[in-house]
Amino acid sequence: MAAPTSEEPIDFHHPYTPYPVQLEFMRTAYDVLERGNGQVGILESPTGTGKSLSLICSAITWLRNHKRKGIDAGLDETRRQMVGEPEWMVETALRRKREELVGKWEEREERLERLRRKEKELEERGRERKRVRVEEGQMGGRKEVDEEEEFLVVVGGGEDERDEEGLSRETREMMVKVGLGGWKKEEEERNGDEGDGEGIKWQIYYTSRTHSQLTQFISELRRPEFPPSLPVEILEKDGKEETKETVKEITLSSRQKLCINPTVARLGSVSAINDRCTELQQSKSKQKCAFMPNTENLKQTHQFRDTTLATVPDIEDMYRIGKQLQVCPYYASRTAIPGAEIITLPYPLLLQKNAREALGIELEGSVVIIDEAHNIMDAVANVYAADIRLSELRRGRQMLGVYVKRFGKKLKGENRVMVAQIGKVVESLKDWLETQLQVKGDQGIADPNSLLKSRGADQINLYTLMKYIQDSKLAYKVESYIAHAEDSQDSSPKSSTPVLHTLVSFLAALTNLSTEGRIFYEKLLGDNPDIKLSYLLLSPTHAFSSIASSARAVILAGGTMSPFEDYKAHLFPELPGGKLTTLSCGHVIPETNLFVHTLASYKPGGLDTFEFSFGKRSDKTMIKNLGLVLLNICSVAPDGVVVFFPSYGYLDEVVGVWQQGEGEGGGKSIWERLEAKKPLFRDVSSSTGGGASSTDDILGRYSTAVDAPDRPHRGAVLFSVIGGRLSEGINFSDALCRLVLIVGLPYPNLHSPEWKARIEYLESTCVARGGSKEEAKVEAREFYENAAMRAVNQSIGRAVRHRGDWSGIVLVDRRYGMGRVRGKLPGWIRNGMKGEGMDNRGVAGLMGGLGAFFRGKA
Numbered sequence: 040m041a042a043p044t045s046e047e048p049i050d051f052h053h054p055y056t057p058y059p060v061q062l063e064f065m066r067t068a069y070d071v072l073e074r075g076n077g078q079v080g081i082l083e084s085p086t087g088t089g090k091s092l093s094l095i096c097s098a099i100t101w102l103r104n105h106k107r108k109g110i111d112a113g114l115d116e117t118r119r120q121m122v123g124e125p126e127w128m129v130e131t132a133l134r135r136k137r138e139e140l141v142g143k144w145e146e147r148e149e150r151l152e153r154l155r156r157k158e159k160e161l162e163e164r165g166r167e168r169k170r171v172r173v174e175e176g177q178m179g180g181r182k183e184v185d186e187e188e189e190f191l192v193v194v195g196g197g198e199d200e201r202d203e204e205g206l207s208r209e210t211r212e213m214m215v216k217v218g219l220g221g222w223k224k225e226e227e228e229r230n231g232d233e234g235d236g237e238g239i240k241w242q243i244y245y246t247s248r249t250h251s252q253l254t255q256f257i258s259e260l261r262r263p264e265f266p267p268s269l270p271v272e273i274l275e276k277d278g279k280e281e282t283k284e285t286v287k288e289i290t291l292s293s294r295q296k297l298c299i300n301p302t303v304a305r306l307g308s309v310s311a312i313n314d315r316c317t318e319l320q321q322s323k324s325k326q327k328c329a330f331m332p333n334t335e336n337l338k339q340t341h342q343f344r345d346t347t348l349a350t351v352p353d354i355e356d357m358y359r360i361g362k363q364l365q366v367c368p369y370y371a372s373r374t375a376i377p378g379a380e381i382i383t384l385p386y387p388l389l390l391q392k393n394a395r396e397a398l399g400i401e402l403e404g405s406v407v408i409i410d411e412a413h414n415i416m417d418a419v420a421n422v423y424a425a426d427i428r429l430s431e432l433r434r435g436r437q438m439l440g441v442y443v444k445r446f447g448k449k450l451k452g453e454n455r456v457m458v459a460q461i462g463k464v465v466e467s468l469k470d471w472l473e474t475q476l477q478v479k480g481d482q483g484i485a486d487p488n489s490l491l492k493s494r495g496a497d498q499i500n501l502y503t504l505m506k507y508i509q510d511s512k513l514a515y516k517v518e519s520y521i522a523h524a525e526d527s528q529d530s531s532p533k534s535s536t537p538v539l540h541t542l543v544s545f546l547a548a549l550t551n552l553s554t555e556g557r558i559f560y561e562k563l564l565g566d567n568p569d570i571k572l573s574y575l576l577l578s579p580t581h582a583f584s585s586i587a588s589s590a591r592a593v594i595l596a597g598g599t600m601s602p603f604e605d606y607k608a609h610l611f612p613e614l615p616g617g618k619l620t621t622l623s624c625g626h627v628i629p630e631t632n633l634f635v636h637t638l639a640s641y642k643p644g645g646l647d648t649f650e651f652s653f654g655k656r657s658d659k660t661m662i663k664n665l666g667l668v669l670l671n672i673c674s675v676a677p678d679g680v681v682v683f684f685p686s687y688g689y690l691d692e693v694v695g696v697w698q699q700g701e702g703e704g705g706g707k708s709i710w711e712r713l714e715a716k717k718p719l720f721r722d723v724s725s726s727t728g729g730g731a732s733s734t735d736d737i738l739g740r741y742s743t744a745v746d747a748p749d750r751p752h753r754g755a756v757l758f759s760v761i762g763g764r765l766s767e768g769i770n771f772s773d774a775l776c777r778l779v780l781i782v783g784l785p786y787p788n789l790h791s792p793e794w795k796a797r798i799e800y801l802e803s804t805c806v807a808r809g810g811s812k813e814e815a816k817v818e819a820r821e822f823y824e825n826a827a828m829r830a831v832n833q834s835i836g837r838a839v840r841h842r843g844d845w846s847g848i849v850l851v852d853r854r855y856g857m858g859r860v861r862g863k864l865p866g867w868i869r870n871g872m873k874g875e876g877m878d879n880r881g882v883a884g885l886m887g888g889l890g891a892f893f894r895g896k897a
Contacts, residue, residue: 051096054262058842060624061089065097067622068594072101072406075591077618079611081412083600084624085867087841091259094408094596098243099265099286101406102380105241106268110140137273144269147378148284151349154342155285240404243381244590246389247410248418250354253290253383256410257353260286260381287348289375290357291384291398297354297369299361300328310540314515316369330367332374339364344374373399386418392585402589412595413829414767416609419579423556425548426573427541428563429472435538436465441524442517457507460499465542467496468572475560476570482561484792485572487549490558501550505543514539548574555581557796575793577800583610599832602825602863608818623866632845634892635871636885637861638668639853643881650853651783656689662696665782665851666709668882669756673716675890676847677897678754678774679745680717683761683834685785687724690758693782694721713756718744722759734764745774761785762830765837772840777893778847779838784854786827798823828863835868845896847889 051057051065064084071080084090114133121129247253267284294312298304303315319328332340343364347357361368376382376399388394389407409415439462443450450458470493471485491497508514518539548556555578563569576582587593587610595606603621607614626633641647641664649661656662673680684690697709713719720741723733737757744755754774759765762785787794798819805815838846848868854860856879861869 049100051100052263052265053092053096054264057093058088058627060084060627061093064088064090064093064622064624067620068094068097069101071594071620072098072592077587077614078592078620079587079614079618080592080594080620080622081600081603081606082594082596082622083865084596084598085626085839085865086598086836087839087844088624088627090596090598091256091410092262094410094594095260096263098406098408099263099380102241102243103265103268107270109241110270110273140269141273144267150345151285154346154349240377240401242379242405243408244389244400244402244405245381245383245408245410246386248386248414250292250296250385252411253385254353254355257288257290257351257383260288261351285349286351287378287380288351289347289372289379289382290352290354291372291382291388292354292357292369293388294369297358297361297367297372299358299367300330303328308537308540310537310543311515311518314512318512318515328367330361330365332366332370336366339366340371340374343368343371344378347372347375348378376400387422389586390419390422390582402586404591406592406594407586407590408594408596410596413597413599413833415595416579416605419582420576423548423576423582424574425544426571427468427545428569428571429469429476430567430569431538431541432465432469432472435542436462436469438517438521438538439465442520445520454511457504457511458513460504461508461513463494463496464491464499464504464546467491467493470494472560472570472572476562476568482559482792484796485558485560487558490549490572501546505546505550508543508546514543545572545574555800559792577797578609578804580609580612587611587614599829599836599865601832601865602828605822605825625870626839626867627842628839628844630871631895633839633871634847634889635868636848636888637850637855637872638882638885639856639879640881641668643879643883645879646881648853649851651685651689656783657692659696662693663709665693666697666713668851668885669780670709670712670716671882671886672778672780672849672889673713673756675886675893676754676778677752677893678777679741679771680754680756680778680780681771681776681837682756682758682780683766683782684758685761685783687760687763690721690760694758717753718755720744720755720757722757722763722765724760724763738765738769742775761834766830766834769837770840771837772844776838776846778849779835781831781834781848781850783852784827784860785830786823789823794823824860825863828860832865835865847892849885849889
C-alpha cells in the first residue's frame with residue numbers, strides 16, 4: 040500500500056473520534072514528515088486538545104506508511120531488474136522476497152509477543168519485582184592502603200586510548216562483541232528494519248524537557264493501535280490476516296537515572312557518577328562493574344533489548360528491567376536503538392552533539408519531534424551554560440592543596456605538571472573575582488582574556504588541560520579522596536556540591552568560546568557575599584544547526600508557541616520559506632466556554648490608565664485600582680482565581696501597598712477586603728527560601744481551599760509570577776482556575792549585562808547579513824517583545840485544560856490593546872476577544888461581560 044498523497048484522506052488510527060482541530064494538526068504534521076528534505080514544522084495546539092496523541096498518531100502512521108512504501112519500491116525494483124524474464128521466474132523471485140520479509144517480521148513479532156505475555160502475567164499475578172542487591176564485598180574487598188591508592192591519578196605510560204565516554208580500548212572491543220559497539224548491522228538484520236537501501240534508517244526521535252513529560256507521552260503512546268509495517272498485499276498473498284503491530288519504543292537517559300550499581304548511584308551528582316562509571320570500565324581498574332554488558336551476560340543483554348522493544352517502557356520500566364536482569368540499562372538500551380521505531384529522550388541528550396555520538400544516535404533520514412518547544416531556545420542555551428563562584432574556587436584550591444600534600448610525591452612527571460597547572464588556573468580565576476569583588480558595580484561582562492592573566496595561567500593550553508582532566512578523572516578522584524579523608528575525621532554530613540566538576544564545566548566553556556557566547560560576572564549579596572562567573576550562549580543558531588541540517592524533518596510542537604518568528608530567525612535562519620510550515624490550532628472548547636478581556640484603564644474612556652511598565656508600575660493609585668479590580672472579580676468569579684505578576688519583586692511591592700490601611704480612620708486594607716472574599720495564597724521565589732516543597736505546599740493548601748465543602752464556589756486566590764514555578768507544567772483545571780488575571784508584561788531588564796549583550800549581538804548579526812541599522816533595531820525589539828509574550832502565553836495556558844473546561848482571561852495593561860502586542864497572542868485567545876474598544880470601557884465594562892459569562896455557567 041503506497042503512502043497517501045496530500046489530497047487523500049488518511050486513517051491516523053486515533054483511539055478516539057478526533058476533533059477537527061486534531062485532524063488538522065495530524066494532517067499538517069504528516070505532510071511535514073512526508074515532504075522531508077529538511078522540512079520544518081512549527082505547530083501550536085492548546086493544552087487540552089490532545090497534542091501528544093495527535094503527534095503520536097501522525098508520526099507513527101507516517102512511519103508505517105513510509106516503511107510499506109519502501110518495501111513496495113523494493114519489490115518494484117526487483118520486477119524492473121527482471122524485465123524480459125519469464126513471468127513465472129519473476130513471480131517466483133517476488134514470492135521468495137515476500138516470504139523472506141514475512142518470515143523476518145513474524146519471527147520478530149512472535150518473539151516480542153512472548154515477552155509481552157510474560158510481562159502481563161507478572162503484572163496480573165501482582166508478583167513483587169525482584170530487586171538486585173549487591174553486597175559490599177561483591178565489588179571486591181580492599182585493604183586500608185588501597186582505599187587511598189585508588190584516588191591517585193595515573194595517566195600516561197601506556198594507558199589505553201579512550202573514547203568520548205572515557206572507555207578503554209579493551210572495554211570498547213568487549214562491547215562490540217556483545218552488540219554495544221558495532222551493533223548496527225547485526226541488530227538491523229535481526230530486527231528486519233527497513234531503510235532507504237543506502238544505510239539510512241527511518242526513525243522518530245521524540246524529546247521533551249523533563250522525564251515526567253516523557254513518561255506522560257509514553258503512556259499516551261500505549262493507547263493507539265497501528266497496522267503492521269508490512270504492506271497488506273504481502274500479508275494477504277502469504278495467507279496472513281492483517282493484524283496489529285505494537286509500536287517499538289526505547290527511552291534513553293543519563294547514568295544518573297539508569298545506574299543500578301548502588302556503589303556508583305549513591306554518589307549523587309551526574310559528574311561523579313559518570314566519572315566513576317567510566318573508571319570502572321578502564322582496563323587497569325582493579326574493580327569492574329558487575330552489571331556492565333559483557334560476554335558472560337550476553338543472554339540478559341539481548342533479553343533486555345527484546346523486553347524493552349516489546350513493552351513500550353518508560354524510564355522507570357527501563358530501570359526495573361535492568362534490575363531484574365542484572366544488566367546495566369544505560370548501556371544495554373543501546374542494543375535496542377536499531378530496532379526501535381521511536382526513541383524518546385530528554386533535551387540534553389538530543390541537543391548536545393557529543394551526547395548523540397556517545398549514544399550512537401544518527402539523525403540522517405530520521406525525523407525529530409521537539410515537544411514543549413516554546414522553551415527550546417532557552418534549553419539550548421542552558422545545555423551549554425556554566426558558572427562558578429568565588430567560594431567554589433576557594434574550596435577547590437583547598438581541596439587540591441590537601442590532595443597534593445597526600446599524593447604529591449607519588450605523582451609522576453606529567454601528572455605533577457598538570458595538577459600544578461590546574462592550581463594556577465584556579466588561582467587566576469580566584470584572583471580575578473577577588474579583585475572584581477572590590478570594584479563598584481554589581482554585574483557586567485567579563486573579558487575572557489583577562490580571567491587567566493595572573494599566575495602565568497594564560498600560557499597554559501586549556502584544551503590539553505581539559506583532555507587531561509577528562510582522561511585522568513582528576514575531579515572525581517580529588518573529591519572522592521577529600522570526602523574519604525573528611526569522613527575518617529568527622530562523621531558530620533558534608534556538602535555534596537561537586538566543586539571541581541563545576542570548575543571543569545566552566546573550563547569547558549572557556550575552551551569553546553564563540554561569537555555567540557559571553558562571560559558575565561554578578562555579585563551575590565547576603566550574609567555571605569559572593570561573586571560568580573557565568574557563561575551564556577546568546578544565540579542557539581550554531582548549536583542547533585547540526586540537528587536542523589541532519590534530520591529528514593523537524594517538528595517543534597507546543598501548547599503556546601506564539602509568536603513564531605524567533606524560531607525561524609534563530610533556529611533555522613538559512614531555511615527557505617518553502618520548507619517552513621506553521622500552524623496555530625484553535626481550541627476544542629466551545630466559544631461559550633471562554634471569556635477574554637483586555638483592561639486598559641480603571642475608568643471608562645482611558646481614565647486612570649493601567650500601564651505596568653518599569654517607570655510607572657510603582658504608582659500607588661494604579662496599584663490600589665488594580666486591587667479594586669480584583670475585589671470586583673472575586674465578587675462574581677466562582678472557585679479559584681490565579682493572578683500572575685511580572686516578577687516576584689513587583690508582587691511583593693503590590694501586596695505591600697494592598698496591606699496598608701485605608702485613610703486616617705484606619706479602615707480595612709484592600710488585602711483584608713480580599714481575604715473576606717476568598718482565602719489568599721502567594722508563591723515565593725527560590726531566592727527567598729521558596730523551593731519545590733514550598734511550591735507543593737502552597738498548591739496543596741490552595742487546592743484544599745478551592746474544594747472546601749463548607750463554602751462551595753467561594754474558592755481562593757493564588758498570586759504567582761509569569762515565568763515562575765507555577766506558570767508552567769501546573770494543571771489548573773476546572774475549579775482550580777475559573778479566571779486568570781495577567782498583570783502587565785514581563786519585559787526583561789534591558790539594562791542587565793545579559794540583555795545588553797543579547798541586543799548588541801542581534802543588531803550586529805543583522806547588520807553583518809546586510810541589514811540596515813534601523814532593521815537591526817527592529818529585529819532586536821521583536822526578539823525582546825517575543826521573549827515577554829512567550830512567557831505571558833505560557834501563563835495564559837494554565838486556564839483551560841480540556842474540552843469541558845471553562846474560564847475567563849483578563850489581561851490588565853493598556854499595551855495589550857496594541858495590535859503589535861495582541862498579534863503575538865495565540866490564535867485561540869485572539870479569537871476569544873469580543874469586539875473592538877472593549878478594553879477602554881473600564882472596570883464597569885469588564886464586570887458586565889464577566890458577570891454575564893459566569894451567570895451563564897451557574
